[in-house]
Each structure stands twice: as C-alpha cells, then as structure tokens.
Amino acid sequence: MKQNNSNIVEIRDLSKSYQRGDQIIHVLEDITFDIIEGEFLALMGPSGSGKSTLLNLVAGIDKADKGSIKVAGVEITLLSETELAHWRAVNVGFIFQFYNLIPVLTAFENVELPLLLTGLSRKERREHAETALNVVNLGDRMDHYPGQLSGGQQQRVAIARAIVTDPTIVVADEPTGDLDRVSARDVLELMCRLNKEFGKTIIMVTHDPRSAEKANIIRHLEKGVLNEAS
Amino acid sequence: MKLPKLILKNLFRHKLRTGLTILGITIAILAFGLLRTVVSAWYAGVEASSSTRLITRNAISLIFFLPLSYKDKIRQIPGVKNISYSYWFGGIYISEKNFIPNFAVDSKTVFELWPEFVLPEKQKNDFLRDRKACVAGRKVAEKFGWKIGDTITLKGTIFPGNWDFVLRGIYRGAYKGTDETQFFFHWEYLNESLKKTAPDRADRVGWYVVGVTNPNLASEVAAAIDRTFKNSLAETITETEKAFQLGFVSMTEAIVVAVQIVSVVVIIIILAVMANTMAMTARERIGEYAIMKTLGFGAWHIAVLIFGESLIIASMGCALGIGATFPAAKAFGDAMSTYFPVFNVQMQTIYMDIAATFVVDVAAAVFPAWRAAKLRIADGLRRIG
Numbered sequence: 270m271k272q273n274n275s276n277i278v279e280i281r282d283l284s285k286s287y288q289r290g291d292q293i294i295h296v297l298e299d300i301t302f303d304i305i306e307g308e309f310l311a312l313m314g315p316s317g318s319g320k321s322t323l324l325n326l327v328a329g330i331d332k333a334d335k336g337s338i339k340v341a342g343v344e345i346t347l348l349s350e351t352e353l354a355h356w357r358a359v360n361v362g363f364i365f366q367f368y369n370l371i372p373v374l375t376a377f378e379n380v381e382l383p384l385l386l387t388g389l390s391r392k393e394r395r396e397h398a399e400t401a402l403n404v405v406n407l408g409d410r411m412d413h414y415p416g417q418l419s420g421g422q423q424q425r426v427a428i429a430r431a432i433v434t435d436p437t438i439v440v441a442d443e444p445t446g447d448l449d450r451v452s453a454r455d456v457l458e459l460m461c462r463l464n465k466e467f468g469k470t471i472i473m474v475t476h477d478p479r480s481a482e483k484a485n486i487i488r489h490l491e492k493g494v495l496n497e498a499s
Numbered sequence: 500m501k502l503p504k505l506i507l508k509n510l511f512r513h514k515l516r517t518g519l520t521i522l523g524i525t526i527a528i529l530a531f532g533l534l535r536t537v538v539s540a541w542y543a544g545v546e547a548s549s550s551t552r553l554i555t556r557n558a559i560s561l562i563f564f565l566p567l568s569y570k571d572k573i574r575q576i577p578g579v580k581n582i583s584y585s586y587w588f589g590g591i592y593i594s595e596k597n598f599i600p601n602f603a604v605d606s607k608t609v610f611e612l613w614p615e616f617v618l619p620e621k622q623k624n625d626f627l628r629d630r631k632a633c634v635a636g637r638k639v640a641e642k643f644g645w646k647i648g649d650t651i652t653l654k655g656t657i658f659p660g661n662w663d664f665v666l667r668g669i670y671r672g673a674y675k676g677t678d679e680t681q682f683f684f685h686w687e688y689l690n691e692s693l694k695k696t697a698p699d700r701a702d703r704v705g706w707y708v709v710g711v712t713n714p715n716l717a718s719e720v721a722a723a724i725d726r727t728f729k730n731s732l733a734e735t736i737t738e739t740e741k742a743f744q745l746g747f748v749s750m751t752e753a754i755v756v757a758v759q760i761v762s763v764v765v766i767i768i769i770l771a772v773m774a775n776t777m778a779m780t781a782r783e784r785i786g787e788y789a790i791m792k793t794l795g796f797g798a799w800h801i802a803v804l805i806f807g808e809s810l811i812i813a814s815m816g817c818a819l820g821i822g823a824t825f826p827a828a829k830a831f832g833d834a835m836s837t838y839f840p841v842f843n844v845q846m847q848t849i850y851m852d853i854a855a856t857f858v859v860d861v862a863a864a865v866f867p868a869w870r871a872a873k874l875r876i877a878d879g880l881r882r883i884g
Contacts, residue, residue, distance in 0.1 A: 330793055330876040351797060358795025365880070369790045373508035383794045385501065430794075 277438060277470050278304035278327060283336030285322055296322045298493045300336070304438075309464040309471045311484035318490040320474045321442055327472060328361045328440045329353045341437045358386045362431030362469075364441035364460075368423040370415040376402060376426045377411035383434050401429035404467075405459060421452025428459055432469065439463065441473040445480050457483045502800065506807040509784075517812060520776045524816020524859070525823065527769035528852050532824035533831060534762035535848040540832075541748060541755050543841035547676045548740035550714040551580075552612060553721050555707040556743075558734035564703035565733050572727055573709060578720040580712045583608035584704035586686055590653030590662060592643065598837040599639055601653060601682040602705075603689040606632075612708050615673040616681075622647070622668030630688050633664035636679035638836055640669045653682075658689065658697075680840035709737070766855045773863035777809050781867030788871045789879020798872035805871060809864035817856035821849055 283300040286293050296319040304310055312320040325331035326338060329345045330353075338345050340360060348356055370379045380398040389397065402408050405425035415423050424444060431439050441460065445453035461483050463469040473484060481487045489496040510517055539546075555573065557563035567584075574582050586603040606627055610616060618626070618634060626632045635645060645651060649666045664684050672679045686704070693701040711720050721737035728735045738746075748755065781788075788801045824844055832842030 325877055328793075330880075354792065354795050354797050356795075357793065363790075363793050365790075369786065369880075371505070371787055371790070373512055374505065378504075382791075386795050 275306045276303040277306040277308075277341055278472075279337070279339040280327070281337040283323075283326065283338060284334045285319070285326060285331070286334055296493050297326075297333075297490075300493075300495050302488070302495055304470060304472065306470055307464070307468050308486060309461070309484045310473065311481035311487045312472065312474045312490060313476070313478070313481050313487055314490035316476075319493045320490045323490065323495075324440050324442055324472060324474050327438070328363065329357050355386075358383060359434065360437040362434065362436040362439040364424070364427050364431050364439065364444045366443035366446040368415070368420070368427045368447075370423055370426055370430075372415050375412050375414055376407060376418065376429075379415070379426055380429045380433050383430060387434065397433055398429075401433040402426070404432065404463075405429045419452065420448050421455055424448060424452070424456050425459060428456070428463070432463060432467070436469075438470045438472060441471060443474055443476065445475070445477060453477075453480065502803060503807065506804055506811065509780075509804065509808055510811055513780075516776060516779075520773060520812055521816045521819065523772050524769055524813055524856070525819040527765050528817050528820025528856065529823045529827060530765045531762050531855060532820065532844060532848055532852055533827060534758050534765070535851060536824075536828050536831075536842060536844050537758050537839070538755055538762070539845050539848065540839040540842045541751070541758075543676055543678070543839070544744040545741055545748060547615070547674070547678065547841070548744050549615075550717065550739065550741070551711050552740040553709040553711060553717060553724070553737050554740055554743040555709055555721075555724055555735045555737040556705070558725075558736045561706070563733070564700075564705060565707065565735065567702040567704055569707065569728065569733075569735070570704075573707060573724055576720060576723045576727065578711050578713065578716040578723070579709055581608060581611055581710040583612040583708045583710075584686065584706065585609075585708065586689060586703075586705040587657070588653070588655070588662075588684075588689065589657045590655050592651065592653055596837075597643070599635075599653075599682045600678075600680060600840075601684070603686040604683045606683075606685045606687070609683060612710055615677045616670040617673050618668045618670045625667040629665060629667055630685050630691075631663065631665050632667035633682060633684040634668040634670055635666060635682050636840075637669055637671050638679040638840065639682060640666070642836060645669075658693070675843055676841050678840040680836060708740075766859065770859045770862055773809070773813065773859050774866070776812070777805065777863045777867045780808065781805055781871050785871065785874060785879050788874055789876050792874070792876050792879070801871045801874075802868040805868040806860070806864045809860045813856045813860035813863070817852060821852050824848075824852070 280303070281301050283297055284295070285297040286295045300323065312323060314320045322331065326333050327340065329348070333346055336346070343356065345353065345356060371382065374382065377398055380401050381394050384394040384397055399408065399411070402411055405428050407422060407425055407429065410418060410422060415426070418426065444460065445456055448456060457480055460471055460473070464471050473480070475481050555565070557565055570582055570584065573579060583605045588601045588603050590601050591597065592599055610618060610623060626634050633651060645666050647666055647669065651664045651666055653662045653664065655662055670679070690701055709720065709724065711717050717739055724737040725735050791801060828842060828844045832839060835842065
C-alpha cells in the first residue's frame with residue numbers, strides 16, 4: 270500500500286480476536302488500508318464480519334491485539350486509556366444506531382456535552398451547540414428532550430453532537446439501522462452534506478446497500494478480511 | 500450545563516425511588532440519632548457528675564445504711580471541704596407509674612454540694628424554714644402541674660405511710676445536662692418520724708456526699724475516709740461521683756450495648772438500601788456511561804456522577820433526619836422523662852449522624868463507581884439497543 274500525505278487514517282496489519290470460553294475468535298486478521306482525508310467510506314459485511322470492531326478500533330474505543338492505527342499522524346494503539354479519552358474528545362465524532370442521547374438532557378445539552386471537556390466558555394459552548402443544531406435543522410428543537418423527538422430527529426441531534434467539536438473523523442455505526450425510510454434518507458443526506466460541504470471524513474458501518482451507495486467508497490469485510498474498494 | 504446539573508437531573512430521573520431512598524435514610528438517621536441520644540441519656544448522670552464530689556456508701560451495698568455519726572469524722576479528714584448526706588426515700592406520687600427520684604437530704608448543705616441545682620434565694624429560705632418543705636425540679640413540677648405552696652403527698656414504700664410535703668421551691672438546672680426531675684425534702688423530717696415509729700432506723704443516712712478542696716486529692720481523701728471506718732460495723736466505700744454513677748450504668752450495661760449495636764445495625768441496613776439504589780442506578784446507566792466515555796469523559800467523571808448522586812441523596816436524607824431528630828427527641832424525652840431525666844441531642848450525635856451519612860454515601864457508591872470506571876466502552880455499548 271502506498272503512503273499518501275492526505276491519508277487521515279492508516280491501518281497496518283491490524284488483528285483483533287476475542288476469547289469466548291475456550292475458543293478464540295479471530296474477528297480481524299492483518300487488515301491493512303488507508304482512508305483519505307475527506308473520504309466518505311462505507312464498511313459493509315455480514316453480521317460478525319468484524320466491521321463494528323474495526324470501527325471501534327479506528328475510533329479508539331477498543332484495543333487491537335496487534336498492528337498499527339494512525340489517525341491524523343497519531344499512533345493511537347500506543348495511547349493510554351486517559352490519553353485515548355482526550356484524543357477521542359478532540360478527534361472523533363460518534364454516531365450510533367440507537368442515537369444514544371442522554372434522556373435527561375435537552376437536545377441542546379446533549380450537543381453541548383462533549384464541549385464540557387474543552388476549555389470553551391459558556392457563551393462559546395452555546396454558540397457551537399446552536400451552530401451544530403442549526404446545521405442539522407433542529408435549531409427550533411433545542412429545548413426538547415430526546416423523548417419528545419422522533420427517531421430521525423434524535424439521530425440528527427446525535428449527528429450535531431458528533432460534529433460540535435469539529436472532529437478529525439466522524440464514525441457512524443449503522444446510523445440508519447433504527448430509522449424508517451424517510452428519516453434514514455434525511456440522515457444520509459445530512460451525512461453527505463457534512464462530507465461535501467464541511468469536508469468531514471466519515472467512516473460508516475452499514476448493512477444497507479442503499480445507505481452504502483451514498484458513500485464515495487464501499488469496502489466489504491468478510492470473516493475478518495477486508496476486500497478491495499468498490 | 501455542567502456535570503453537577505447532570506447529577507441533579509439524574510437524581511430525579513426515578514423520583515419515587517430517589518424519594519423512598521431519601522425517606523429511608525431520613526428514618527435511619529432519625530433512629531440512629533434517637534438511639535445515640537438514649538445512650539447519651541443513660542450516661543447523663545455520669546456526664547453531669549462533678550470531679551470535686553465523692554460518694555461514701557456502705558461497703559456491703561447501697562441498701563445498707565451508714566450512721567449519722569460518720570459525718571463529723573469525715574469532715575475532719577484533710578482535703579474535705581464540705582459534706583452532705585442523702586437517703587433514698589422511694590416514695591410514690593399517686594401511682595407507681597409516676598416515678599420521681601425522691602430523697603431525704605441535709606437541707607442546709609444540699610445546694611452547697613450541688614450548685615448546679617439553682618434555687619432562688621427566697622425559695623431556699625422558705626425551704627429551710629419549713630420542716631415539711633420540699634423542693635422539686637422544674638421538669639417534674641411542670642409534668643405534674645405543681646405550684647409553690649402545693650401540698651404533695653408521697654406514699655412511702657421503704658418508710659410506710661402517706662407523707663405530706665409543701666412545695667417551697669422549684670429548682671432549675673445550671674447546665675443543659677442537669678437533672679431537673681429530682682425531689683428533695685428534709686432528712687430531719689424523716690428522721691423525726693423514724694425516731695417515733697422505727698427508732699432502730701433513725702439517725703442513719705443512705706450515703707454521704709463529700710466535697711473535696713482539690714479534685715487531685717480525690718483518691719487520697721477517698722482512701723482516708725475508707726481507712727477511718729475500716730473494721731467498723733459499717734465499713735465504707737468511697738468513690739468519685741463519676742465512678743458511683745458509672746456503677747449504676749454498669750448494672751444496665753447490656754442494655755446500653757444492645758442499643759449501641761442496634762444503632763449500628765440501623766446504619767448497616769440503610770447502607771444496604773443505599774448501595775442497592777446506587778447499584779441499580781449505575782447498572783441502568785451503563786450504556787450512558789459508555790457513551791460518555793466514548794465522547795472523551797474519563798473514569799473520574801463517571802465516578803463523580805455516581806458519588807455526587809449518592810452524596811446528594813445521602814445528604815438530603817441526613818439533613819431531614821437530623822432536622823426530625825430534635826422534635827422527636829423532645830417528644831420522646833417528655834414522654835420518657837421518668838426514665839430519662841436528661842434527654843438532649845448532643846452535638847456529638849449530630850457529628851456521628853454526618854459521619855455515618857458520609858460512610859453510607861461512600862460505601863454505597865464505591866463499587867458502582869469502580870465498575871463504571873472500569874467499564875470497557877465496547878462492552879457498555881453492547882448493552883444498548
């Protein structure tokens with residue numbers, strides 16, 4: 270694989286296995302690939318193929334058995350738990366299948382949450398959170414609690430939370446998996462907009478070929494092995 | 500928004516559960532406070548005792564008497580400042596349920612030896628002038644509605660018959676811990692009657708109260724008194740008032756220990772309740788903790804959320820419990836004044852309430868916080884959905 274200066278993610282010989290009872294399950298085996306800055310990558314594959322595990326490793330929320338992961342030049346496999354937490358706060362925006370908003374916080378407070386870890390003032394946090402909510406067209410729903418929002422709206426709040434810190438990469442694990450078709454389309458269009466208008470690098474795990482079509486590049490994982498880009 | 504706001508929002512997520520836990524802590528702190536106050540009340544006599552007073556009693560037992568003639572011999576012993584004597588009368592006011600500690604005392608010296616019993620000068624003079632006079636503590640007078648000049652009749656149990664006394668004085672305690680439930684009358688009044696009805700029991704006292712010039716001399720004076728009456732028909736045991744009072748407490752020590760154990764058990768029970776609440780809370784929010792960690796929050800942020808919530812619940816319960824302890828202790832003390840003449844909530848009890856709350860708070864939160872802090876994000880995220 271060629272080295273490229275515009276690579277935002279560089280993965281080399283990455284392996285991950287889990288122990289289940291006496292059995293060792295190899296989820297990922299010697300994965301090597303790069304993601305170019307500004308790319309919208311869709312990772313597809315059947316259940317158990319290791320795509321969510323790969324996403325978690327790139328996002329720094331799981332530890333690899335061996336191999337190297339560099340994100341924006343930082344070798345994240347060498348970071349301690351505390352360093353990884355700081356790194357995630359600055360560099361990664363997360364979008365989950367089930368939105369994972371804090372139910373006792375309003376849309377605004379959920380979006381503001383990652384900013385509490387920054388040195389921003391209250392006023393600056395407010396400005397950032399409002400901007401992010403406006404980007405996802407929920408400026409008028411800031412004071413609503415997740416329970417008062419539809420699934421699609423909740424996912425848009427989650428997207429606003431993911432981008433509010435202006436992260437290096439955005440990772441999305443089945444972002445449309447819990448949504449109806451219309452809401453799924455809206456969310457995907459929003460993600461495309463983030464990628465095209467704001468230049469965000471997005472790594473999305475999906476089962477759905479129609480969702481994957483929105484990405485620039487689709488890669489398939491099968492039994493822990495990554496196929497060539499399509 | 501800051502983390503404390505999230506703690507507060509989390510706190511009222513399950514209002515019923517939080518409310519019941521706070522109520523449980525309130526009741527536990529109230530029970531703990533009352534039980535500790537019972538223990539304090541048990542030792543009230545010991546706490547109120549003076550280091551300058553010695554008690555001389557019959558070496559065989561308190562129920563055996565001492566001759567009145569010992570008074571002058573004791574007075575001559577170096578280090579003795581003053582001396583008084585008392586006799587347990589054991590009279591009943593109307594019925595046995597109206598227990599009053601009543602004593603025949605040396606009226607001339609009793610207030611000299613017990614300066615903490617404060618009696619107006621006029622009332623003191625009236626008491627000294629009238630041989631049938633009596634003095635009652637403020638609490639007992641209030642309890643039975645006695646006023647100066649009332650005739651009070653006690654039914655004798657040790658000394659049979661109905662004994663009429665005229666209330667000439669109502670004393671107040673100089674300190675918060677002073678017993679205000681006692682009843683005194685003239686020893687001479689009793690002695691004169693005994694001379695007529697039971698001459699062999701006359702000219703005797705129950706015990707002597709000896710004032711010493713210097714508390715540091717107490718043990719020497721006590722030894723000198725007992726030496727003086729060695730090999731006599733009525734040998735003595737002299738001890739400090741504190742040791743004398745402790746002797747009474749030790750007779751019922753098993754009860755005190757039981758009360759202390761129950762008070763600790765109450766705290767252990769509420770600790771279990773609180774720990775269960777916090778464990779349920781943390782278990783329900785494992786997914787949220789995983790999300791927060793994903794967003795970059797560290798283990799200590801999660802620990803702060805759990806400890807903070809536990810602290811607020813425990814503190815609210817503690818504050819309400821302490822607030823309820825004072826009126827409850829007042830009501831309990833009034834109802835049980837016969838058995839607990841001094842029933843005041845001590846500051847030490849409040850400190851123990853706060854310390855117990857802190858222990859409950861930390862102990863209840865430490866395991867859930869540790870589990871949440873150690874949580875692997877990937878494992879936590881798997882719980883969602």
